[in-house]
Amino acid sequence: MEISFYDTLSAQKIEFKPREPGKVYMYVCGLTPSNYPHVGHARTAVIFDLIRRIFEKNGYRVFYYSNFTDIDDKIIQRSLDENITTVEVVKKYSEAYLEAMDQLHIKPLEKWARVTENIPEIIEMVSKLIENGYAYESEGDVYYRVKKFSTYGKLSKRSIKEMLIGARIAPGEKKEDQLDFALWKAAKPNEPSWDSPWGKGRPGWHIECSAMSLKFLGNHFDIHGGAQDLIFPHHENEIAQAEAYTGISPFSKYWIHTGWVTLNREKMSKSIGNVFLISEALKVVSPNVLRFFFIETLYSSPLEYNLDQLHQASRAFERIVISIQRLEEAIAKAESGQKNEKMLNGFKKLHDSFHQALAQNFNTPQGIAVLMNAIRELNKLLDTGNQSLEDLQSIKAYFSDWFDTLGLVNVAETELSKEEWDLSSEMKVIASKHQIELSENQSVADMIQAFIQKRDEYRQNKQYFESDEIRNDLYALKIQLEDKKDGTEYRIIP
C-alpha cells in the first residue's frame, strides 16, 4: 500500500519512496535525560512507534534509531542540583524513560545512540566544518558560520534576513555573527570534558544528532523526526551541519514533526513547569488507554491533556474491550461449521479501510472510526449467536491485526493482576455481611462465583433488596455483575 504523509521540508503531503526498496531508515530525536519523562515525551514516542508499526504492516523493515543527549548544560546543572555525577544523572533519568517506553508498548529500537560514545565522530565532523569554512574556532569554542550556509532556514521556512530583523539574540562576544551557534564548547572548571584540537571541551547541542544519524543511518536517509519544537533551531542546525559536512543535500529525505501536548491550552513544557509525568498518567489509566488517548487525535495536532479527556478515551476503549471479551467467550463455546462468506467479506472491507486510513498521513482517528464500526458489526453478530468457530476466529484475526498495528496489547485480558486481585480481604468483609462462607485459599474468581450463587438464591426468592446489595458491594470493588440469558457473568471495570 502506498504510504503518504506531510513532510515538513517540502511543506506538502508526499508519497513515501524509500532510499532502499523495502527499508525505512528513521532517526527520531530523543531527549536530554535530565528529568522524569512527561506526557509530551510519551506522545512523541507513541506516535513514532505507531509510524514504525504502520510501515512494518506494509512490509517494510524499519531501522529506527534515537538518541540520548547525555552531556549538555542541563545535565551538568542537574548534577549540581542533585549533587550527583553527570553519569548518575543520565543513568537515573534515561532508565526512567526506557521504563516508560516499555510500559507504553514501544517496540525496541535499533539503537539508543549516546553522545559520549560518539565523541570521535563529532570531533571529526567539527574539524571538517572548520576546514571547509563553515565553522571557526574562537577561544576554545567552535561556532557554525550560519550565513555561509545559503539554504539556512529551509526547514523552518524563515530567511536569514528575517531572523536578523526579528532576532532577540544578543550577540555573543566570541561569535562572528549573532546567528552563529556552538558546535563545540570549551570546558569550564570541573565540567566533564574531552580532548579536542581546540582544547578540552564538549559538543554543543545539535551536532550530536547530525554526527550520529550520519554514522548509523548513512547520508540521505529516509525519515528524520521529532516534535514540532525541534524544527527550529535544532533540526535546522542539523541540516546546516550535515549538509555542509557531506556536501550533499538532502541530509534526510523526509521530516515528520509531531504536535505537542497542552495543559489548559498551553504547551506542556519543563520551562513553564506545567508538566504531567508519564508515571502520574499511568496511575489514572492503563497504558492501552493512554495510547488510545494519543491516537484519537491526528499526530500533528495539539492535544489537550486533562482527566476528562482521559476519561472519554477510557470509556471508548472499554467498549472495545467488552466486545473483544464477548468474542473470546463466543470462540470458547463455538463449534466448527460453515463459513459465512458475505459476513467475512464485510470485515475484509473494514480491514482494507483501516489500513488505507493509516497509510494516509497516519490518520489514526479515521482508523479508529473504522475500528468502532467493526465493533458495532461484531456486537450485532454476537447478538444473533451461532457463528461458526472458523468465522469467529477469522474475525478475531482481523481485530488482532488492528490492535497490533495500534500497539494495543492484550485487549481482551480479563485476568486481574496480582495487585488488583489483592481484594480478598475486602471481599471477606462483604461475604460475612451476606453470610457467605469463603475458604482461605479460594481464588478471587471462585469467591465471585460464591457471591453470584448467593445472589441467585436471593433472586429466586425475589429478595431483590439483598441481591442488589451484593451487586452494589461488588461494584464498589470494580467487579460488575451482568445478568445474561444463560446466567450471571462478571467483568472487571478497567
Added chain:
RNA sequence: GGCGACAUAGCCAAGUGGUAAGGCAAGGGUCUGCAAAAUCCUCAUGCGUCGGUUCGAAUCCGACUGUCGCCUCCA
C-alpha cells in the same frame, strides 16, 4: 516587532472542491425483577465572521476576529 499554525455539535475529533466519519455526554425503544452491557432510533441545512472564485466550498482566495506557537532551553 518578525514569522507561522489553528478555529467543525454540550465536549473531543476526522474530513483539502461534490454535499458533514468516529467517540464521550444526552433523550427515547427493545432486553432485565430492577440495573448494567448490548442493540435500534434521535442528536451540526451546518463547519469563527464578512466578502469573493466556482455549476458546486468546511475544503480555494481576501479581509476581519479569536486562540496558540516559534523567533532563547524544550518531545
